[in-house]
Amino acid sequence: MNIGALIIGDELLSGKRQDQHFNHLQSVLAQRGLELSWTIMVGDEPEQLERFLGLSLSTKDLVFSFGGIGATPDDRTRQTVARVANVDLEPHPQATAEIEAQYGEQAYPNRILMGHLPVGSRIIPNTINRVPGFSFDDHHFMPGFPEMAWPMIVWVLDNLYPELRNLSPQDEQIIFVPHGRESDLLPVMMKIVENYPALRFSSLPHMGETPHIELSLRGHTEQINEAMALLKSAIEHANLRWTTQLDK
Numbered sequence: 586m587n588i589g590a591l592i593i594g595d596e597l598l599s600g601k602r603q604d605q606h607f608n609h610l611q612s613v614l615a616q617r618g619l620e621l622s623w624t625i626m627v628g629d630e631p632e633q634l635e636r637f638l639g640l641s642l643s644t645k646d647l648v649f650s651f652g653g654i655g656a657t658p659d660d661r662t663r664q665t666v667a668r669v670a671n672v673d674l675e676p677h678p679q680a681t682a683e684i685e686a687q688y689g690e691q692a693y694p695n696r697i698l699m700g701h702l703p704v705g706s707r708i709i710p711n712t713i714n715r716v717p718g719f720s721f722d723d724h725h726f727m728p729g730f731p732e733m734a735w736p737m738i739v740w741v742l743d744n745l746y747p748e749l750r751n752l753s754p755q756d757e758q759i760i761f762v763p764h765g766r767e768s769d770l771l772p773v774m775m776k777i778v779e780n781y782p783a784l785r786f787s788s789l790p791h792m793g794e795t796p797h798i799e800l801s802l803r804g805h806t807e808q809i810n811e812a813m814a815l816l817k818s819a820i821e822h823a824n825l826r827w828t829t830q831l832d833k
Contacts, residue, residue: 586645586646586647586723586749586752587622587623587644587646587647588614588619588620588621588622588646588647588648588649589621589622589623589624589625589641589644589646589647589648589649590606590607590610590621590623590624590625590648590649590650590651591624591625591627591637591638591641591648591649591650591651592604592606592607592624592625592626592627592650592651592652593626593627593628593629593634593650593651593652593653593662593729594628594629594652594653594729595628595629595630595659597626597628598626598627598628604626605731606649606651606731606734607624609731609735609738610649610738613735613738613739613742615753617742617749617750617751618750618751618752618753619749619750619751619752619753620752620753622646623646625637625641629653629659629660629661631661631665634653634661634662634665635665635668635669638662638665638666638669639669641724642666642669642670642721642722642724645723646723647723647725647746647749648723648724648725649725649727649738649741650662650724650725650726650727651727651728651729651734652727652728652729653729654699654718654719654726654727654728655699655728656695656696656698656699662726663699663701663702663703663719663726666703666721666724666726667703667704670703670705670721672703672704672705673703673704674701674702674703674704675701675702675704676697676700676701677700677701677702677706677708677719679708679717680699680700680701680702680708680716680717680719681697681700683700683708683710683711683715683716683717684696684697684699684700684715684716685697686715687714687715687716696716699716700716700717702719703719703721705721705722706719706720706721707719707720708720709725709726709727709737709740709741710737710740711728711733711737712733712736713730713732713733713736714733716728718733718734718737720741720745725737725741725745754784754785754803754804754805755804755805755806756803756804756805756806756809757801757802757803757809758801758802758809758810758813759799759800759801759829760799760800760813760816760817760827760828760829761797761798761799761800761827761828761829761830761831762797762798762800762820762825762826762827762828763795763796763797763825763826763828763831764795764796764797764825765797765798765820765823765825766798767788767790767798769823769825770788770798770800770816770819770820770823772819773815773816773819774786774788774816776815777802777812777815777816780812781804781808781811781812783804783805783808784802784803784804784805784808784809784812785801785802785803785804786800786801786802786803786812787799787800787801788800788801789801795831797831800816800827802816
């Protein structure tokens, strides 16, 4: 199962606020041996929001979405999910009960709107003010406030995906090629990607006082060892050297 994140809000794109969700979500997932496959940051503009929610909802990915589920005119996530999924937006009995329990008569006429959810949604408990987030299929929509959203991440993983663990590559090997050029090693890189599709390969060139290439292989140890042997041989054949620790 791929895991994605949607981070929503004009204030993030304009620089009025700095996103905090990406790093925190990475940390929470890492504790379970999981990692993100993709992240999208999008503003509140309706067409853009519909575009990216449409893309996300068309997948079977597990997605955490932050922001845009309030009741103000710039909060459009609930409405857009309903439109993309072609379902109605209706008062959700559990969400309504939670908001009424928190605010009583003051829930009306405005706060209660946050309990209008796409038909088929399930609520995500909010430990701060009882205004819930919601799940739609494997998409989980939370407020933009970290103090509300972050406990929801844990609740979703613990209650809806308790067995989802240890999907990240279990091993990684890194070597460095001082003064190397990626073009010198492109044929062996392509061969490794073709012969070992289950491995995650990366090549990161670095500038500076000691220009070098950082080459990484992630996945099962046996395949890494085989692919790394090919890589090291090609490096030596190109009259270059490799090292596991870059000289400072």
